Amino acid sequence: MKKSADNKKPSILMASNYSNRTGYAWKNIYRLFEQIAIFSKENEIASLVSFKHFVPDIGWPTESVFDGILELQPLSRSVKDIFNWIREIKAHNIRHIYLTDQPTTSFYYALYRIAGVRSIIVHNRVSVPDPNPAKPERGFIGFIKWIFCRMPFIQATRVYTVSNFVRRRLVVKAKVPSSRVVKILNGVDIEKFAPFDMSNHSGPIKIYCGGRATIYKGIAILIEATALLRDRFYLNNFEVFYAGDGPDLQYFKSLANNLRLRGLFTFLGEVQSTESHIKRADIVVVPSIWGDACPSAVSEALAAGKPLITTRVGGVPEIVGNCNAAILVDPGDIYGLAETLSRLIENPVERTYLANRARQRAVIALDQRRYFAEVKKQLSLDMGVRHA
Structure with missing residues (x-):
């Protein structure tokens, strides 16, 4: 343990399932942890944060914010790990537990409650291979799930989901009672991603895509669409910039090389921050082909006021909303993506229209401050404390 909390005060433990040095996507969760810690302090509740592995002296977490830092599996x-949890619960008077991406039902929850925990919150951000809305689980398996999810003591007090896509999967497939599942759409820092003036921009159209280098992110689709832009639409006044690292990166590079895309498709590698790359882009593409729960790449593009082309998968349509804030294409549709890109490359008026609609959508529906406020409001209900 890095730092101890006053065990006379009730505590909330924010338990993550990853290391404190895990990459960019988790920074959104880090910021939420800090907001929960501030909220807890206002209610005279100590805040603890735990990691699967804790690496000291990397700048996060900020020790001044939290009352204790633990290393728990x-x-x-x-x-041994079960007893470690119970020991820490008793030692730090932990009355509330906030879990990231953990089961909604577990026999461990009964043990935690016996040790003194009053509320268990599970925040589900899990993406899945199937990009389509979940189909109801029926028959004997559905019945068993229904029974299991209604057994006392082993259920999470409440489950927060980042989209209705995730909520539906839990309710209709996992059979979690709908009354226990609350959707809170992720937010984005709209000030950090505020657009800047590109009226003096000249040269080739810059197309940006960022994401982990895995097949399910649709990067190969974008590479092949890039070749179509040249070969079928006879365009060469553009360049695609891809930022990301991962297990399929070499495959993507080989594919781009085989399609002779030098000068049209550039690999940036892993970048520390996507902000500057998004802001310099004329068009952003998020070509995911799987069930992304609530991808931050979509929210950030909208906040930056960028013409966005993305796919009808997972929670993406919920982020975009019904306001023409982006163009949605079918996942895996190479020709459809290339055709849409060609239209935007050659139509600055449509790019301007989409950029304005994107920024409006982010300001109205995706402001990070709204997200934090909604989480705190729901926590106050589930923890039985006041909400300022």
């Missing part, structure tokens, strides 16, 4: 089957 989330829901480990090891008897």
